[in-house]
Amino acid sequence: MEIVHVTEAHELTPEDQRFCEATKAWFKIDFVPKMSRVLLTVPEFGRPYGRASRRAMTDGALSRGQKELIATMVSAINVCEY
Amino acid sequence: MAGTTHAVNSVADGLRLPLEFTSSPRIAVVPLLEVGAEAPEVKTVFDEIRTFYAMDYVPAVYRWMARDAGFIQGYWTAVREAFIDRKLDRLTKEILAFAASMTAKSDYGVDFHLREARRLGLSDAMLTEAVEVVQLFNTVTKIADALQLQPDFPHAVGNR
Numbered sequence: 001m002e003i004v005h006v007t008e009a010h011e012l013t014p015e016d017q018r019f020c021e022a023t024k025a026w027f028k029i030d031f032v033p034k035m036s037r038v039l040l041t042v043p044e045f046g047r048p049y050g051r052a053s054r055r056a057m058t059d060g061a062l063s064r065g066q067k068e069l070i071a072t073m074v075s076a077i078n079v080c081e082y
Numbered sequence: 083m084a085g086t087t088h089a090v091n092s093v094a095d096g097l098r099l100p101l102e103f104t105s106s107p108r109i110a111v112v113p114l115l116e117v118g119a120e121a122p123e124v125k126t127v128f129d130e131i132r133t134f135y136a137m138d139y140v141p142a143v144y145r146w147m148a149r150d151a152g153f154i155q156g157y158w159t160a161v162r163e164a165f166i167d168r169k170l171d172r173l174t175k176e177i178l179a180f181a182a183s184m185t186a187k188s189d190y191g192v193d194f195h196l197r198e199a200r201r202l203g204l205s206d207a208m209l210t211e212a213v214e215v216v217q218l219f220n221t222v223t224k225i226a227d228a229l230q231l232q233p234d235f236p237h238a239v240g241n242r
Contacts, residue, residue: 082226
């Protein structure tokens with residue numbers, strides 16, 4: 001189990017809730033990932049981190065699919081189940 | 083290719099094999115087979131490796147493996163089959179191997195796979211983006227582990 005309370009999306013500020021809605025659309029899912037909510041627990045960290053993430057994961061010289069594969073590889077090497 | 087990359091890197095770094103493309107002070111802690119002294123069946127493997135990587139010498143990690151002809155024949159074939167163009171192209175696989183090597187902090191792997199990816203067409207922009215993703219996910223995986231976050235998709239098809 002998580003060792004911290006994972007904030008519910010409706011507990012976030014309106015600005016952060018809008019970002020969470022964009023996150024749902026980005027991933028084509030109907031819920032806000034725990035990581036997004038955890039990061040926004042400290043908005044001063046989570047907001048710029050989220051912007052950097054979105055920028056980095058967008059199609060560019062590498063496709064979004066290639067980037068997701070890299071993310072999967074990093075997660076596997078780090079044995080991160082999440 | 084994740085498994086073979088991680089394993090080859092572990093052998094190379096564990097035995098302190100010198101980097102292939104960057105000068106390094108590392109000295110192998112084991113003797114390596116001298117090219118030319120190999121058995122005929124190993125020479126065939128060495129020739130394949132040189133051709134596959136467009137190198138005029140045999141990487142140290144394979145010179146180590148060549149101590150056991152049967153082993154290198156099987157392992158090299160597996161590595162080659164893992165890295166050849168299939169549904170993923172060879173460049174993408176080398177980028178993934180580079181990402182795995184960075185994450186595992188493998189000097190040998192970073193040196194080897196960065197050179198190979200460059201040879202296959204990795205541009206500066208592609209490298210920048212790949213490293214950004216490695217950095218992002220080395221951040222969030224550590225946060226997730228530290229907080230013991232449970233997966234968002236615990237029962238999704240393909241997750242197991």
